[in-house]
Amino acid sequence: APPKQVNIAVIGTGGVGSVFISQLSWIAKNTASTHFSLCYIAMIDKALYHEDYSEIDIDTAVEAMEKSGKTPPSIPTIVDYLAAAPHKVITVDNTSSRAIAESYPEFLRKGISIVTPNKKAFSGSYQLWQDIFSAAESGGSLVYHESSVGAGMPIISTMKDFVHTGDEVTKIEGVFSGTMSYLFNAFAPLNGEGSKWSDSVKKAKELGFTEPDPRDDLNGLDVARKLTILGRLAGLPIESPDSFPVQSLIPTELESAKSGDDFLQKLPEFDSRMEEHKTAAMKVGKVVRYVGSIDMASKQVKVGMEWFDPTDPIATLKGSDNIISFHTKRYGSMPLIIRGQGAGGDVTAMGVSGDLLKVLVQL
Numbered sequence: 324a325p326p327k328q329v330n331i332a333v334i335g336t337g338g339v340g341s342v343f344i345s346q347l348s349w350i351a352k353n354t355a356s357t358h359f360s361l362c363y364i365a366m367i368d369k370a371l372y373h374e375d376y377s378e379i380d381i382d383t384a385v386e387a388m389e390k391s392g393k394t395p396p397s398i399p400t401i402v403d404y405l406a407a408a409p410h411k412v413i414t415v416d417n418t419s420s421r422a423i424a425e426s427y428p429e430f431l432r433k434g435i436s437i438v439t440p441n442k443k444a445f446s447g448s449y450q451l452w453q454d455i456f457s458a459a460e461s462g463g464s465l466v467y468h469e470s471s472v473g474a475g476m477p478i479i480s481t482m483k484d485f486v487h488t489g490d491e492v493t494k495i496e497g498v499f500s501g502t503m504s505y506l507f508n509a510f511a512p513l514n515g516e517g518s519k520w521s522d523s524v525k526k527a528k529e530l531g532f533t534e535p536d537p538r539d540d541l542n543g544l545d546v547a548r549k550l551t552i553l554g555r556l557a558g559l560p561i562e563s564p565d566s567f568p569v570q571s572l573i574p575t576e577l578e579s580a581k582s583g584d585d586f587l588q589k590l591p592e593f594d595s596r597m598e599e600h601k602t603a604a605m606k607v608g609k610v611v612r613y614v615g616s617i618d619m620a621s622k623q624v625k626v627g628m629e630w631f632d633p634t635d636p637i638a639t640l641k642g643s644d645n646i647i648s649f650h651t652k653r654y655g656s657m658p659l660i661i662r663g664q665g666a667g668g669d670v671t672a673m674g675v676s677g678d679l680l681k682v683l684v685q686l
């Protein structure tokens with residue numbers, strides 16, 4: 324049989340998007356069974372596409388887009404353009420745009436599949452969550468978002484396997500934020516002094532672990548979004564990421580800082596507050612870490628700082644590692660534990676590329 328033809332649209336070419344493009348190039352050169360052609364690529368203020376859907380060379384796409392001088396069309400125009408493409412279409416959303424996330428139902432209803440690390444859609448209102456999956460059903464399209472929790476780690480796929488094979492999830496807990504993991508491991512290490520809180524935050528941003536605005540990590544919202552997604556997959560109709568208790572690490576005085584950069588500049592003035600949490604835990608032989616949990620029986624979701632014994636797997640994490648324990652009926656008293664790097668362009672893009680391959684074989 325001739326290879327399947329699929330059109331691909333990529334929106335967002337930042338930290339994750341640019342790595343995704345290079346992985347896409349590798350896949351194109353090393354996977355023979357499917358021929359896909361890039362027909363649309365865009366960032367916030369630039370876009371490249373041709374009215375006749377002619378193929379855009381992947382290796383030079385970003386450069387060509389930057390030189391193109393075209394601004395991206397409105398979202399409805401993008402949807403119409405892609406819906407009229409000669410082949411089935413997969414849109415890869417590598418932005419953190421709420422507007423794009425909220426328009427997934429329009430894409431999906433018109434048969435355009437979605438692959439994305441963007442958490443906004445799946446942790447938005449419960450209504451949007453329902454709309455996304457019913458639109459996919461009516462449009463015969465697919466929607467994959469592995470990297471919305473734990474970057475490239477198999478968290479969403481494992482969660483779906485529990486649900487679709489009749490296991491019952493009773494509790495999920497762990498460290499869900501690469502940024503928080505990095506910050507606490509650097510500032511309150513098991514051995515040694517540890518660095519200043521504000522210095523660790525700056526470093527985490529430089530390393531590409533944080534969300535585009537680091538306050539989205541420090542206010543706990545990133546973890547809350549991930550728990551919302553997992554809780555919904557497990558069957559809890561969680562209304563929104565602010566419908567359960569979430570401890571913010573943003574000093575109230577800096578909540579209204581104008582920009583992420585302004586916030587980072589003023590943060591050192593508040594280092595002593597985080598230092599107090601660290602010393603209080605140390606006095607009783609524990610370390611402080613930032614964790615989240617979902618208890619299915621009581622329907623309780625919570626996110627915040629807790630103290631751990633130095634031997635606890637959560638206390639011994641390294642770098643930006645995530646650790647997630649799934650307690651289920653099948654796994655009994657020994658949870659299934661998944662641990663690994665949970666943030667950064669390379670591993671996040673891998674989750675996106677892996678999803679793309681899964682969608683490609685099903686179209």
Ligand code: NHO
Pocket residue numbers: 334335336337338339340365366367368395417418419420422423440441442470471472473474475499500501502503531532533534535540545665666667668671
């Ligand atoms: P950037 O680098 O800001 O890039 C965003 C791109 O989108 C830019 O090219 C921008 O021009 C474009 N863009 C924005 N709005 C647009 C619009 N309306 N139209 C067209 N283009 C638009 O952001 P990242 O870092 O590349 O992130 C991209 C997406 O991946 C975000 O949704 C982010 O939440 C998601 N993501 C990133 C990471 C990561 O490590 N960087 C992770 C997961 C998902 O697993 C990671 C994670 O959870 C990180 C988290 N902070 C943690 O655990 O600490």
